[in-house]
Amino acid sequence: MTRIPSPAPNGRRLMAVELEIDLFCQGLRVDSNCQLERDARSYVKARAGLGSGLELVIPGKRDIWMNAPVHEHFTANSPYVLRLDERGYHVLHEPSGTEYAVRIPPAPAWYERKASTGTPMREIGVLQGTYLGFYLGKACAFWNSDPRENCRFCATGLNVGAPGGDKPMKTVEEVVETAKAARAESGVSFVHFNTGYQTGAGLDLCAPFVKAIKEQAGALVGVQAAPTKELHKYDWIVECGADHLSFCYELHNPAYFERYLPGKHKHLGQDAFFKAMEYASRLMGKGRVSGEIIAGIEPIEDTLRGIDYITSVGAFPTVCIFRPVIGTDMEHAESPRYEDMRVVFQHVYESCMKNGVPIGLAPNIEVSLVVQPTDAEELAPPSWRKTLYQAKLRLMRAAVGAIFEAQLKPRRIKADAEKPPQPSLTSGRRG
Ligand code: SF4
Numbered sequence: 001m002t003r004i005p006s007p008a009p010n011g012r013r014l015m016a017v018e019l020e021i022d023l024f025c026q027g028l029r030v031d032s033n034c035q036l037e038r039d040a041r042s043y044v045k046a047r048a049g050l051g052s053g054l055e056l057v058i059p060g061k062r063d064i065w066m067n068a069p070v071h072e073h074f075t076a077n078s079p080y081v082l083r084l085d086e087r088g089y090h091v092l093h094e095p096s097g098t099e100y101a102v103r104i105p106p107a108p109a110w111y112e113r114k115a116s117t118g119t120p121m122r123e124i125g126v127l128q129g130t131y132l133g134f135y136l137g138k139a140c141a142f143w144n145s146d147p148r149e150n151c152r153f154c155a156t157g158l159n160v161g162a163p164g165g166d167k168p169m170k171t172v173e174e175v176v177e178t179a180k181a182a183r184a185e186s187g188v189s190f191v192h193f194n195t196g197y198q199t200g201a202g203l204d205l206c207a208p209f210v211k212a213i214k215e216q217a218g219a220l221v222g223v224q225a226a227p228t229k230e231l232h233k234y235d236w237i238v239e240c241g242a243d244h245l246s247f248c249y250e251l252h253n254p255a256y257f258e259r260y261l262p263g264k265h266k267h268l269g270q271d272a273f274f275k276a277m278e279y280a281s282r283l284m285g286k287g288r289v290s291g292e293i294i295a296g297i298e299p300i301e302d303t304l305r306g307i308d309y310i311t312s313v314g315a316f317p318t319v320c321i322f323r324p325v326i327g328t329d330m331e332h333a334e335s336p337r338y339e340d341m342r343v344v345f346q347h348v349y350e351s352c353m354k355n356g357v358p359i360g361l362a363p364n365i366e367v368s369l370v371v372q373p374t375d376a377e378e379l380a381p382p383s384w385r386k387t388l389y390q391a392k393l394r395l396m397r398a399a400v401g402a403i404f405e406a407q408l409k410p411r412r413i414k415a416d417a418e419k420p421p422q423p424s425l426t427s428g429r430r431g
Pocket residue numbers: 049140141142143149150151154155156157195196197
């Protein structure tokens with residue numbers, strides 16, 4: 001594997017995506033002159049299992065949104081410090097004196113409002129980059145089993161139901177109200193539902209929310225639930241309005257999957273993720289489904305194999321850089337190395353390119369918890385294949401613009417979201 005030296009010591013000015021990767025790996029210290037209580041979105045939530053940091057935007061060839069680690073132990077030794085002066089916020093690489101201007105997205109006004117149920121909207125939905133994320137249902141069942149079977153890196157159980165954290169068992173009504181506020185005031189175009197493990201009922205739980213968002217708020221909708229063997233339910237959730245499905249299998253190496261994901265190993269198995277992702281990708285078409293993995297826990301060669309597998313089935317890889325979040329079972333583990341992560345994200349882009357997986361077509365979806373395939377474009381060296389791929393993506397973007405515009409308007413959904421269809425009628429349609 002090619003080793004690329006960490007950019008930090010030689011003081012070379014980094015491309016935005018390189019800075020993003022290095023900040024994920026080394027974290028960010030916050031200078032005492034910063035006024036983040038005034039200027040930033042709340043940055044204390046241990047949301048989404050791997051996110052607990054500071055949302056910021058790195059301007060570059062394209063703006064890159066990221067959630068920079070600021071709380072974890074490893075961040076204390078970071079060479080990067082966030083400063084505020086009369087020019088605004090910037091990240092200083094102290095050893096070299098190199099500065100990078102950044103923007104700190106402010107908290108939206110609706111965070112402080114209450115839904116009609118009385119719950120503060122900030123406890124219902126959260127902005128992660130430019131999209132709106134909702135956790136649905138009870139806290140993930142792996143956190144409540146005895147002994148606990150939670151994924152070792154995960155912080156969801158520390159947040160859902162905790163004081164000031166995510167409200168469990170949200171109602172459709174309050175979710176729709178929050179989504180409407182975020183659509184109108186924050187320009188959100190993508191709503192994402194995540195359920196953790198709901199003992200097999202993840203898609204049933206999400207369906208009424210998906211339908212309500214499509215009918216009342218009008219947004220693109222993504223769903224991430226534990227995989228089901230009842231494959232006909234993927235047809236159903238798409239009929240209810242899901243535009244995107246993601247499958248979070250985390251680790252490609254089966255031995256690491258078993259060791260770090262005890263609940264997923266015991267109750268689901270890695271193969272269930274593969275079968276469901278392959279089915280959903282055939283059902284929805286190339287680039288509509290994603291496979292989510294974490295880089296920095298298993299050997300990098302396994303991560304690269306995982307990326308190739310995901311793109312080979314027509315899905316796109318969503319790769320998180322492992323973050324040892326405080327309070328999790330892995331809080332004292334080492335953060336990954338920049339050199340390895342750079343290789344991973346160059347591979348993400350090249351693997352999408354090789355398999356013709358379309359990326360970056362949907363409007364205004366910037367995901368702060370991961371380095372997106374589109375972020376990684378600059379890591380791939382110029383080649384005729386890259387030129388062709390980029391030209392094709394430009395054409396596709398122009399062609400699907402009107403389709404996305406129509407999908408962002410509220411529309412009637414015929415499917416019954418309260419009642420999944422009988423398996424005998426539709427099961428295996430794409431199998
Ligand atoms: S399935 Fe794993 S990563 Fe997801 S919420 Fe449960 S414990 Fe966390």
